[in-house]
Amino acid sequence: MPDLLAELRSHTERIIRDHATTDPWRTSSQLLGEILPEWRTTDTRWTDDVAEAVAYTRAITTLALTYRDEPPSTLTRYHQQRHADLTDTVTSIGTGRGPVNADLGALEKGPVALHRELESHPTALTLLLDGDAWASLTDRRTGVRALAAIAVLASGFDVRLVASPRVRRHLSKRYPKWTECHLDLTAGRDRFPHTDHAQTAETAWEAIRDLDTEPRKRRLLGNLDTEYARSYRDLTHDHAIDIAEGTISRYVLDLEDRELVTVDRRSQHNTVQLTDLGQSTVQQCLDDNYELIHPDQRRFDGSLTATPQQFTSAVSPRRAGEETPTPDEWVTATGDPDEDAEYVQWLTGPENVSSHLHERFGTVAHDDAITLVDDQPQPFDDGRVAYLSHTDDETLVVLQWGGPLATLGRLAGALLSEKALSNILTPTQLGQEFEVIDEPGQTIPTARILRRGHQVGWYSDAETTYDAWRERITTVRDRLLAQIAELTHSDDTAARSDLFEDLHGLIASATQLYHAVGIDLTTTVRVPDTGALVSNQTRLQNLCEFLAKTAPKQSVYGVHSGYRMLFEDRPAKLCRRLPYEPDHDATIDLTMSWVVTGPTITECHDEITTTLSRELTTVREAIADGTESAPTLEIPVVDGTTYPVIRRVIDEVAMTHNIQWTPRERQRLVRLCLRSFGPADTSSACPYDVVASLLRALNESRTPTLAAVERAAATLPPERFRPDLTPTATKLYATLLRSDGPLGRSELIEQAGISASSYDRRLSDIRDLDRVTPVQQGGHRRWTTAKPTPHPKTPPVTAWLPERSDPTAPPLVTHRQSTTPAGSNSPPPVRTERDDRGRWDRQPPISILTEPGADADHTIRPMTNANTSRQPNSHAHQIRDTRDHPTDIMTPTPHPTTAVATPQTQLPTGGEQ
Helix, strand or coil: CHHHHHHHHHHHHHHHHHHCCCCHHHHHHHHHHHHCHHHHCCCCCCCHHHHHHHHHHHHHHHHHHHHCCCCHHHCCHHHHHHHHHHHHHHHHCCCCCCCCCCCHHHHHHHHHHHHHHHCCCCCEEEEECCHHHHHCCCCHHHHHHHHHHHHHHHCCCEEEEECCHHHHHHHHHHCHHHHHHHHCCCHHHHCCCCCCCCCCHHHHHHHHHHHCCCHHHHHHHHCCCCCCCEEHHHHHCCCCCCCCHHHHHHHHHHHHHCCCEEEECCCCCCEEEECHHHHHHHHHHECCCCCECCHHHCCCCCCCCCCCCCCCCCCCCCCCCCCCCCHHHHHHCCCCCCCCCCCEEECCCCCCCCCCHHHHHHHHCCCCCEEEEECCCCCCCCCCCEEEEECCCEEEEEEECCCHHHHHHHHHHHHCCHHHHHHCCCHHHHCCCCHHHCCCCCCCCHHHHHHHHCCCCCCCHHHCCHHHHHHHHHHHHHHHHHHHHHHCCCCCHHHHHHHHHHHHHHHHHHHHHHHHCCCEEEEEEECCCHHHHHHCHHHHHHHHHHHHHHHHHCEEECCEEHHHHHCCCCHHHHHCCCCCCCCCCCECEECEEEEEEECCHHHHHHHHHHHHHHHHCCCCHHHHCCCCCCCECECCEEECCCHHHHHHHHHHHHHHCCCCCCHHHHHHHHHHHHHHHCCCCCCCCCHHHHHHHHHHHCCCCCCCCHHHHHHHHCCCCCCCCCCCCCHHHHHHHHHHHHCCCCECHHHHHHHHCCCHHHHHHHHHHHHCCCCEEEEEECCEEEEEECCCCCCCCCCCHHHHCCCCCCCCCCCCCCCCCCCECCECCECCCCCCCCCCCCCHHHCCCCCCCCCCCCCCCCCCCCCCCCCCCCCCCCCCCCCCCCCCCCCCCCCCCCCCCCCCCCCCCECCCCCEC
16 A cells, blocks of 8 residues: 555645645645545544544645655755655555554545545556465455455545456455455346335245245255355255256246246356345245245244355254344254254354354454353253354354364364255365366366375375265265264273374364365354363363364465374375475464353463473474474464453454444443453453444444443343443343433333342442433432543643653553464463462553553542442442543643652641641
8 A cells, every 4th residue: 555655646746736726734724625524623533534634635735735846855854854754644544554543544534535536537546466465365354454445445546456367256255245346246246136115925925836836946945045146066965955956957947937036147157046036935935844834824933043144055943932042042052953953053043133143253263273262151952063154255163062072073073064065165165176276377186285285085086076075075974973972981992092083184184175265264162161171180181182182183384284294203194295395484374263162261271272382392303303394383372351352353343344443442442341241350351242242233333332332232141241240230230221211210120120129239339330320300310321421632742742852762662462372482481470460461451652641541540448349238438430431630731740759848737748
């Protein structure tokens, strides 16, 4: 972006000179009045993007009208420095490195708006997308930011992208929403057109009523989707449909004639998806078993389940009842696989369940790391069940810890389940002969890359086609899963060792394939009873060994298996590798990230790190002694409840949903989340609750306020919201937050579901909270919640500094909390004071503020001896929590303030002054 802005600068200056007078200040003020009306507002503070846009407009106008095209070398030293500063302002706007570190909003309000205002025809910008850079991009967020910048530029310029077919396919697969919106490259452009009037139930019934004797055609219809097109050959391999390819073609033609589906015949393989009428028909006229049911007879008793994350190829077990279950209640209700439930189920829920389950589990995970999250997961009804969820570029597995062997089996069963093979690792995704994973210019045959690079097992010359490989891999899967049942409690150590080895190989082969087609994997292991785990050293060691043995095997360097590069010492295996030359300081990536969640699971941080570090230091002897060079493998063990992690979660949700929060608002959100979802006297919070609250708040506004987020948090179960309060006080406070107006005593008692005596005892717990305010209505005192107010604006630091300051003063350095990498070159730090210092490694980072007091918890803290305990029966002398609403603010002075010691003076009364 700086290079682009630098290239654009001379053109921008020229159009300003064509438009303007010779007075830079007056000209820039006129331009700002046109492109940025809010810059004149005195009632509200400027946001960072407005401030940076103003700075840009002032700078570019000064360059255009004061310095014009004069070479900087001809200027005086003062003007040379000023010219350089103005140029830096112009070329850094919106990059995060500008005058106030604003984001893309400044780019849109500055140069983009300026060109949109002054040019009658938009300037053409041609951007060449680097295929290798996009294909090798590991952090999807970087791509999202780049594409967002391109979209912002397109609002003021004629942006023309030059991309190879390979890059176009990559963008379509990894960034489908952006591609469809801006490039229209996806199959979604041929969807059935939306109508202004709703499709009536009778229209849907008329379209399908005569299919009562064609159950397979109804099953095909029920396994299609409106948003994602599926190819004929993928449908042929879908076990939930089980229809031959030729038959599928005939069925699709009939459904197309009924206007229930639309077919895209432009590419090599035809694809099909539901129309809006088809979706209405599936929802209103088909039941769980794809039987016809008239819309008037539709039962609203929870008997229908929603479709999976992308496809409808399976139905999750039924949850009866009209009450909305919480996400955790939905996940724990697995059903019984010995009856009608399945061992692998889609991570989804019925329409009355909070959606975003995929985002709830996926946002928490750190890439290429093991993340520990303190949560209160309830045990599954049946621990043998595993959940699967996927989008175009991400797949999640959620399962329950059941010991090393059983957990490996559940993971292998999910990654290579019929659902996964029918909807994720499909012929379209891999290629009929795995040709999709080929890299441009790759001279090595695909089969050799898979066998000797990725080290995919059970892939001989007889399994080089998709059909043959799928048949072989499912046979191996079924055989190993059958052995788990036999050997879980067996004393046959040799047989168990062989089974462990085979399961590790099966999982590693699967994750290499997921990685090869650009799908990010995350596995969440739920440990409901960490107390029993920690109290039993053998059980704790089993979990630590499981992670230490399994996580490193899911690693990759380019097309090479990371584990085979570093740890394999069997000569026969070492001979079957592709040659490689690692780059200097190269690192190995994980093909799967991990999340371990349970009550107080973060207390196991040190044990897991120590075990993992010990495992990662046992590299092959030739690497250890320096004879053979190889990349390094580091697997951080991250505490997922700390301040930096909660900030990252908020940033990721904001980026995904394009929420325009300012840095100040995000910082206040972090504080709110730490206060709302963390135990008292800690700087930690459950990230699952953070994600759930933010997503619920998005139902109110595209940019939820602090009050909206807290109101959404109040809809969580009482045990998850404000754990620092007593349960009764939490119910009272949550009721006030959810209420549309003030509530009196009787209304609070009724709506909170508490007794009158509990209300009387706990009212004092909530009336001292920041937002709880008493009001008088009709002569009666009622309670309501006030809108949270930001800190008063104070002058910047420079207001207290002398006109000339020491230019050689050392820079301020902010503290960054680092994760704990475990690897061959990074032994774990010794933390001898961990217990004595009260979880010192969870404190939020030090913030270097641009304005003293603007975001500090207190500019002045009142000294008091009052009892500030938040515990029951200790609220007689509480002080108000003013972390976000300080009442004692130091009045700024225009000159440096000096504090000096003064002698005490004896007063006539005998006291001292």
